[in-house]
Amino acid sequence: MRNKSRSILLIVVVIGIVLALLAWAISLVLNRSGDPEAKMTQAITPELVSKGEYLARAGDCVACHTRRGGKPFAGGLGIESPIGTLYSTNITPDEKTGIGGWTYGEFERAVRRGINHDGSALYPAMPFPSYARVTDEDMEALYAYFMQGVAPIEQANQVNDVPWPLSIRWPLAYWRTFFSPSPESAAQSLAAAAEASHEQIARGAYLVQGLGHCGSCHTPRALTMQEKGLDESSAAYLSGSELNGWAVPSIRGMAHWSQDELVDYLGTGRNAKASVAGEMTDVIANSTSHMSDEDLHAMAAYLKSLSAEQPSKGGSERSEATASKLTAATDLSLGERLYLDNCNACHFVSGKGAPRVFPQLDGASVINAANPTALIHVILAGAQTPSTARAPAVLPMPGFAYRMNDEEVAELATFLRQGWSNDAAAVTAAQVHDVRQSLAHGHGQAKTTIEPSQGER
Ligand code: HEC
Ligand code: HEC
Ligand code: HEC
Structure with a gap:
């Protein structure tokens, strides 16, 4: 299977080259490369740092950026992908091996736009297509937390185990241009959706689509690896997928649970009907169980607002x-x-x-x-x-x-x-x-x- 995936990816690389000029033109028009020199607009206060800590929980940064038994945020976790094993990076503020020397603009570009501080493209194993939705205000709080709330750890990054020519990163820039929204366009679509819906549902949409990156597991992926929808404008969004052969259920509508049951599940890993298992266990332990009741209710209300196929009738007999x-x-x-x-x-x-x-x-x-x-x-x-x-x-x-x-x-x-x-x-x-x-x-x-x-x- 892996060989097949590799040849498919090779074809993608070739198509990438063909589309290169076009995509380059598009990216110039959209001017989405961000500004590595961008400065914070807020002063770093203890309140901002603790807000950033909460948002880092909502984004579950620790899940990928910590290897089993390793120091928090020091990286080194292997993430399998069709082209080989990718290793998450050290995002502690260590000057030498982490992101201690990064400006706010460089941090923002990596997290929301998938561009590393040397200008190279990041693999979408880092869920920047979802994080593109994070607001400027929340990005600044995250930066404040990673610079001042996280202990610096000296741990060198591990080189990815991806064979040449798949290890060439520039085709990823085209992937990004085609499949990842820019923070500017994501903000526009969130604002439009917010106008059309209830305040609580809009907050839930922001958390589920953005920091929560729930779609990275719950939305099916296309052949070229992008999620088949990043918000409710697509019926495939959150309609269920597969991870390590483990079925990831659809969470659209969640007609079989009440809003309170959803909140209970996200907050504790269990409710009157179910207990969590598989990869969702870590999501709850590291992320959603640390979120406020208000935010969990917002996420649940948003999931319940999505249309879903009706469950079959006649089951009770x-x-x-x-x-x-x-x-x-x-x-x-x-x-x-x-x-x-x-x-x-x-x-x-x-x-x-x-x-x-x-x-x-x-x-x-x-x-x-x-x-x-x-x-x-x-x-x-x-x-x-x-x-x-x-x-x-x-x-x-x-x-x-x-x-x-x-x-x-x-x-x-x-x-x-x-x-x-x-x-x-x-x-x-x-x-x-x-x-x-x-x-x-x-x-x-x-x-x-x-x-x-x-x-x-
Ligand atoms: C699903 C896994 C996953 C999650 C969740 C995740 N990351 Fe990442 N991140 C990665 C991987 C893998 C890379 C390296 C990608 C590459 O090599 O191209 C990365 C790269 C980065 C980089 C740039 C590379 C560097 O040298 O450090 C930054 C900054 C970063 N992540 C910050 C964050 C923050 C902040 C969060 C939470 C809001 C987060 N990540 C959540 C997987 C993840
Ligand atoms: C790392 C992958 C992953 C991420 C990220 C993820 N989930 Fe899940 N989720 C799963 C898996 C796997 C299951 C199935 C659990 C089981 O079999 O018990 C699941 C189950 C669920 C269920 C139970 C559905 C049911 O009918 O039993 C809900 C609700 C849910 N997830 C919500 C969320 C929300 C909300 C987010 C974002 C904050 C999220 N998930 C992010 C993998 C993930
Ligand atoms: C000693 C009590 C006990 C026995 C005996 C037991 N289970 Fe369970 N089962 C549990 C508990 C507790 C959980 C919840 C654990 C979790 O997923 O976190 C569970 C979870 C499950 C789940 C996952 C449900 C979900 O929504 O994710 C399945 C399926 C299941 N059990 C089937 C079985 C089957 C089949 C047997 C017999 C072979 C069995 N169980 C025997 C206690 C038990």
Whole structure:
């Protein structure tokens, strides 16, 4: 797959050259290169620094700019991409190895425009197409925090593991011109959307589209790696994607949860119906659980304002049929029997679990996802809700890799995907085998993988 991706990228490079002159002309017209000499307009005060700290949480800068077990913001985390492993950089204010010597203008160009301080283009693994939406005021607060609120760490940047000629950076400048909005145009579209909507929803849109960069995982990507939409003007925006084979659900509309349930989930990693697993666990632990109730309500209100496909009806009768069959416990299929023996104690015959403790399996996104990898992963390896200030207790789900073989896990997962109101394709033993192999090989050294959406590989 990787070779195929490389050849696709090579083609992209060639197309990039063909379009070079055109893009150069466009970028001149748009004059979006920013001003590295730009100065702060506000004085750096302790209030501005702590505002910047809050915004850095909202932007989850620490997630990518810290390697496992490393010092905060000192970089070095490997991020897999189709062209090779990219390493995040040291963004502590160390003069020698970090960004200590950077002007405000250089910082602003990197974060909102994807231009490094030497003028070279950054890989969009740094989510600058989303950060383009951050206001000047908030950019200044972020700069104040990174210069004065973060401890300087001396740690040299690691060279990216990308082979030549894909390592040539200039084609990225064209990618940026085509696919990343300029802060000026992003500000215009946010202002237009704000005029048309409620103040709370406008604040939510600003956080979700901008610092929250929720679309970098929740929006499907095109072949050329850009997200297929950066705001509600596209129906693909936040409509679900895939990450390391883990299904990332659509978060448009969120009709199956109330606004309070959404706030509860973003603030604590759990709510009456679900518990978080997979990459979203870190998003909640590092970012959303530190945000104010007011901002979480704004984000939830915005997600609920997005139109989504209606969930299918007639599920409740099927839910009851499954619950009665499990209660009667006669003529059970292998999958049903395995469920009663291993899962029932916590998730119950109703599949409804217990509010805020054991998540609901009836209707859960992870169970109904087209790709069953995340579900298989949870059954084999278990999962853990993060400990957050709002809900410090850690609730583990045990793993069953040693108790069940591949056929048994496949039968169980198939039952889960077709029991109650759930409606998804059967799982095969071969699919379970693949997930078991990747778990055995210590899958996940590099934390994040960005892949084009499924239909286009
Ligand atoms: C999804 C991962 C991710 C997130 C989130 C992220 N970054 Fe980055 N960032 C990267 C990567 C990867 C690079 C290096 C890109 C390259 O080599 O072209 C980078 C580069 C940078 C650079 C320029 C390069 C340098 O020498 O330091 C700055 C400045 C920066 N990021 C700041 C931030 C700030 C501030 C935030 C939070 C608002 C943030 N980043 C959030 C992945 C991320
Ligand atoms: C690093 C990738 C990533 C980012 C960034 C991310 N998410 Fe998620 N999100 C996921 C994954 C993976 C899941 C599925 C979790 C599971 O299987 O339990 C998820 C699940 C969710 C859910 C639960 C949906 C459901 O029906 O169960 C919500 C709500 C959500 N995310 C909101 C957000 C918001 C809001 C943001 C931005 C602040 C965000 N996410 C950013 C990866 C991400
Ligand atoms: C000891 C109690 C317990 C048992 C037994 C148990 N679970 Fe869980 N399960 C949990 C808890 C707690 C979570 C939430 C953990 C998390 O994701 O943070 C969970 C989460 C899950 C999830 C993820 C739900 C979501 O929305 O992300 C699935 C799927 C699941 N369990 C299926 C099963 C299956 C199948 C079995 C039987 C093989 C089982 N569980 C047995 C406690 C249990």
